[in-house]
Amino acid sequence: MNEHTPLDPTPETRETALDVLLRRIRIESDFPALSEAIGDINRIASSDREGVNELSNNILKDFALTNKLLKLANVAFYNQVGGGSISTISRAVVILGFDAVRSIALSLILFENLENKAHARHLKEEFVKVLYAGMLAREMAGKAQLRDVEEAFIGAMLHNLGRMLTMFYFPAETEAIGQLIKTEGLSDARASTRILGLSYENLGMSIARNWGFPDQLVLSMKQLPAGKIRKCASNPERLCALAGFSNELCDIVLGTPDADRGKALAALTARYSDSVPVTAEQIAGLMERSMRDIAPFAMAVNVNLKQSAFAQQASKWAGMAAAPGTAPAADALAGTDSDAPAVLEAAALHEHAAIFDAEPGEAGGPSQRTTEAIQSVLTAGLQDVSNSLIDDSMSVNDILRMILEAMYTGMGFAHVVLCIKDGRHNTMCGKFGFGDGVQDLIRAFDFSLAAQPDVLLVALQNNADILITDIDDPKIATRIPAWYRQHVPARTFVLFPIIVKGKPIGLIYADRPQPGDIAIPEKELSLLKSLRNQAVLAIRQSL
Numbered sequence: 001m002n003e004h005t006p007l008d009p010t011p012e013t014r015e016t017a018l019d020v021l022l023r024r025i026r027i028e029s030d031f032p033a034l035s036e037a038i039g040d041i042n043r044i045a046s047s048d049r050e051g052v053n054e055l056s057n058n059i060l061k062d063f064a065l066t067n068k069l070l071k072l073a074n075v076a077f078y079n080q081v082g083g084g085s086i087s088t089i090s091r092a093v094v095i096l097g098f099d100a101v102r103s104i105a106l107s108l109i110l111f112e113n114l115e116n117k118a119h120a121r122h123l124k125e126e127f128v129k130v131l132y133a134g135m136l137a138r139e140m141a142g143k144a145q146l147r148d149v150e151e152a153f154i155g156a157m158l159h160n161l162g163r164m165l166t167m168f169y170f171p172a173e174t175e176a177i178g179q180l181i182k183t184e185g186l187s188d189a190r191a192s193t194r195i196l197g198l199s200y201e202n203l204g205m206s207i208a209r210n211w212g213f214p215d216q217l218v219l220s221m222k223q224l225p226a227g228k229i230r231k232c233a234s235n236p237e238r239l240c241a242l243a244g245f246s247n248e249l250c251d252i253v254l255g256t257p258d259a260d261r262g263k264a265l266a267a268l269t270a271r272y273s274d275s276v277p278v279t280a281e282q283i284a285g286l287m288e289r290s291m292r293d294i295a296p297f298a299m300a301v302n303v304n305l306k307q308s309a310f311a312q313q314a315s316k317w318a319g320m321a322a323a324p325g326t327a328p329a330a331d332a333l334a335g336t337d338s339d340a341p342a343v344l345e346a347a348a349l350h351e352h353a354a355i356f357d358a359e360p361g362e363a364g365g366p367s368q369r370t371t372e373a374i375q376s377v378l379t380a381g382l383q384d385v386s387n388s389l390i391d392d393s394m395s396v397n398d399i400l401r402m403i404l405e406a407m408y409t410g411m412g413f414a415h416v417v418l419c420i421k422d423g424r425h426n427t428m429c430g431k432f433g434f435g436d437g438v439q440d441l442i443r444a445f446d447f448s449l450a451a452q453p454d455v456l457l458v459a460l461q462n463n464a465d466i467l468i469t470d471i472d473d474p475k476i477a478t479r480i481p482a483w484y485r486q487h488v489p490a491r492t493f494v495l496f497p498i499i500v501k502g503k504p505i506g507l508i509y510a511d512r513p514q515p516g517d518i519a520i521p522e523k524e525l526s527l528l529k530s531l532r533n534q535a536v537l538a539i540r541q542s543l
Helices: 011-027 030-045 051-060 063-073 089-096 098-113 120-140 149-158 161-169 171-184 188-196 200-210 215-219 235-255 258-271 280-300 309-317 326-331 340-346 371-389 396-411 438-444 455-462 482-487 522-542
Strands: 415-422 427-434 446-448 466-468 492-500 503-512
Touching (some): 011 200, 030 098, 063 089, 089 371, 089 396, 098 120, 120 280, 235 258, 396 503, 427 503, 455 466, 455 503, 492 522, 503 522
Antiparallel strands (some): 466 492
16 A cells, blocks of 8 residues: 555545546537536536426426436326326426426436446446445434435435446446455555545546536535544534445445444444434345335436345345335336327427428428327326316426426427516516526516507407418417517427406417428317417416
8 A cells, every 4th residue: 555645635636537537528529518507507506596396497408307307206106295207307397396306306317317328237236336336315404403315315326426437438337446456455545446436436526526516415415433422503514414325335235244244233323323323223124125116216327226236135134025126116107097108108298399390492380299199298298187177286386387387398389478468667578588598588578568569469369369370461460469479489389378358477488490391280279279278377376
């Protein structure tokens, strides 16, 4: 062992080493996408303005993420409230809670971006272990006096982020670190510092800060000292202790012979008795529940727990005959609407409105999904809204978001915006919506109801659903308001007015960029009108 190798390099050395590592990581094409996705969700979580709508909109941009998240939202572990299947992200946020959807999304984003490598099998095994640690922390949050179970989950999942990123981006260095630990008996921290120039811990914490995680979650990534862990005096300390306990338990499970299991658990519980008071006897139950909790995650990301050495060993320690396979996760959908699996596979979901993408030179029209699939998505959204209308815990804004999301994802519109009347100024103002850059569009929709009749005012005054195929068509061009031409790039749009007790209360606007991009067959139009009528009913109930 080289006694001159410091455990923690000087700030200058650490900065240089970190810069070198970050430069190397950023060269990888998938890292910027990973950073942007996680950074966006953390930014939304820290914002007090329209967090639910922004989170839903952000998730909907990613087809695969949305599809997997909706699958998870429908398993019994999350959807304990009941009320039928969940087919919109907006409803998932309301039913499961903002923090639960955020933690599911973060875990899925992390896995999706850290799996496509030659050493994917090894990484999948590490991911199972990391995810299991998160589930354990979720189960034990109350014992550690933490009220926020989702924060506990994320903290435990991130605890060894530096090691996980090193495994992914620097496999050769990871192997060298493992050799040092094996041949010279160095700790993870010393071995990683010698090879990388900074420890796993410092690398992980630096990247977590860069991704916008709050300070107390970043601090929970600190590695705990040897010996007895003292009683925690603050929330970050409790998070750190729980993350440490959960991850150490996973390491013990993987590295302890069966004959030494009792001794290892006794040592672990004694070490954490002041901070995470749990007995060795209670651990088996916690482990069994966590293993069952992890099954739907594994199914969503195509990981077979029966092929995971860690999952097999953890199941044995939990007293289970074997790790859960795909059957328990599939059974979790039992009791939901019979069309739910088909709806989820059809995915109300697209990436940048792919449904209406046409080949160059062709008129716009559906090219990626069948009429039946589109109708299935709209029907599922209608059922989602119907379930929500009889749920007293749902606000009118929650229901209106679900309606807009069903229209947006079902028809593949580029944008959908809800406008609500401002009675004080006799104007119609953008409230919220979906689509890339939708916040700019929402701000643009602020128009007087007393202006010269244009196409929007005609729709409101006559309670008429209107489709404008081309805003430059001579027959309609003069009826397109100047503010629309100045601020909205779309050339085709559709309007669904919301009239309550004979008065215009709101307007649903949806668009596509090019003339002729929107075509609405009769059945789809009927479903869209039904969704609009649900908006009328929701607003009427709230008055």
